[in-house]
Amino acid sequence: MSGQRGSGHYDTLETRDPVTRERDQFVQLRRQLAHAIAESPALAERLAGIDPEAIDSRAALARLPVLRKGDLAALQKARPPFGGLDARTAGGVRRIFASPGPIYEPEGPGPDHWRFARPLFAAGFRPGELVHNCFAYHFTPAGSMLETGAHALGCAVFPGGTGQTEQQVAVIASLKPAGYVGTPSFLRIILERADELGVALPSLTKALVSAEPFPPSLRDALAVRGIDGYQAYATADVGVIAYETAAREGLVVDEGVLVEIVTPGTGDPVAPGEVGEVVVTPLANAVYPLIRFGTGDLSAELPGPSPCGRTNLRIRGWLGRADQATKVKGMFVHPGQVAAIVGRHPEVRRARLVVDNPGGGDRMILHVEASGMAPALAEAIVESIREVTKLRGEVTFRTGDELPNDGKLIDDLRKLE
Numbered sequence: 001m002s003g004q005r006g007s008g009h010y011d012t013l014e015t016r017d018p019v020t021r022e023r024d025q026f027v028q029l030r031r032q033l034a035h036a037i038a039e040s041p042a043l044a045e046r047l048a049g050i051d052p053e054a055i056d057s058r059a060a061l062a063r064l065p066v067l068r069k070g071d072l073a074a075l076q077k078a079r080p081p082f083g084g085l086d087a088r089t090a091g092g093v094r095r096i097f098a099s100p101g102p103i104y105e106p107e108g109p110g111p112d113h114w115r116f117a118r119p120l121f122a123a124g125f126r127p128g129e130l131v132h133n134c135f136a137y138h139f140t141p142a143g144s145m146l147e148t149g150a151h152a153l154g155c156a157v158f159p160g161g162t163g164q165t166e167q168q169v170a171v172i173a174s175l176k177p178a179g180y181v182g183t184p185s186f187l188r189i190i191l192e193r194a195d196e197l198g199v200a201l202p203s204l205t206k207a208l209v210s211a212e213p214f215p216p217s218l219r220d221a222l223a224v225r226g227i228d229g230y231q232a233y234a235t236a237d238v239g240v241i242a243y244e245t246a247a248r249e250g251l252v253v254d255e256g257v258l259v260e261i262v263t264p265g266t267g268d269p270v271a272p273g274e275v276g277e278v279v280v281t282p283l284a285n286a287v288y289p290l291i292r293f294g295t296g297d298l299s300a301e302l303p304g305p306s307p308c309g310r311t312n313l314r315i316r317g318w319l320g321r322a323d324q325a326t327k328v329k330g331m332f333v334h335p336g337q338v339a340a341i342v343g344r345h346p347e348v349r350r351a352r353l354v355v356d357n358p359g360g361g362d363r364m365i366l367h368v369e370a371s372g373m374a375p376a377l378a379e380a381i382v383e384s385i386r387e388v389t390k391l392r393g394e395v396t397f398r399t400g401d402e403l404p405n406d407g408k409l410i411d412d413l414r415k416l417e
Helices: 018-039 041-046 069-078 117-122 142-153 165-175 184-197 216-224 335-343 375-389
Strands: 095-099 103-107 130-133 156-159 179-182 206-209 228-235 239-244 251-253 257-262 276-282 293-299 326-328 331-333 348-356 363-370 394-398 410-412
Touching: 018 041, 018 276, 069 103, 069 293, 117 142, 117 228, 117 239, 130 142, 130 165, 142 156, 165 184, 179 184, 184 206, 184 216, 184 228, 216 228, 228 251, 239 257, 239 276, 335 348, 335 363, 335 375, 363 375, 375 394
Parallel strands: 130 156, 130 179, 179 206, 206 228, 348 410, 363 394
Antiparallel strands: 095 103, 228 239, 239 251, 257 276, 276 293, 326 331, 348 363
């Protein structure tokens, strides 16, 4: 695609007609599926019997199994180092990183394996500038993720890494980088230390931050200093998922992935605007072709295109964790079980299982919003709770839209008592 960088967009992919994008991405998806089935032993097993050419819509994609992050450590222990999820003839791995678990992540040989050039451009970075990179270069991939993206954009990089705050201040004052990449909290620490030392850092005018929440209060504090801060949402497994733009209205999904929002614990897409788990399928990762990767993060779709002109799906950003499993009377209860209970009763619009322990004994109450409140429906739901969870539970009906749209299917109140 020809560049649009003079117009404020990284390339023409960002401003495609949504129908064209969906068509093009599903062509890429079918190619990626065929590659995964042919080259990845574990994915060939998971996708046995799937015809890649039949996956031509989001409804068809939703029928494929979700691979959740929580499964990776067990898979990798059984089939080191990557659980058999890596492609056998993808042209080699350039680096291997480790995240807590341990979970190992391969970096492929391409120039921007993690696809960070696009969010860097959206944050204002331009070719020829120097980027001060304060993500860690040790064990975890964040430092390399940003460095390779900056190089792909045409930027030079100072590998600052983490810690050594006074040295960071001295280097920034000396080299005068155009911007910072790293966690927002470490940028704040550097700036506060510079104030204590009486050192001005006027060259810093932009920042791309990730790996932590980026509250509006900190964004505004940076703006007072003349630094425009933007955030990117990424994981070590799939790279960039979405990124902030000058519109400041949610995060725009990266052009290199398909994103779905599903009911936690299931693979079922939620209604537009509902909070659910972020499921990601990279479209061109030959080395590690993960299909329907469940991040364990919660988010929600925002309606319409971004005012910045980018036309891809927007999400609200990170809204918490989807893994809400809890133990009741010695047995685990999972969000997928709550979803299964709801699925048995079409009258139920939304539900939340509340666990507490009045008097010291565990109690489960399923709060439901339903089109009716008949005693027969309550009895049927109670029976479903027993059949699905093997535990006794109660039902209480909620009127209107009392249950919050926050993606939470299980609310364990015992830790608060």
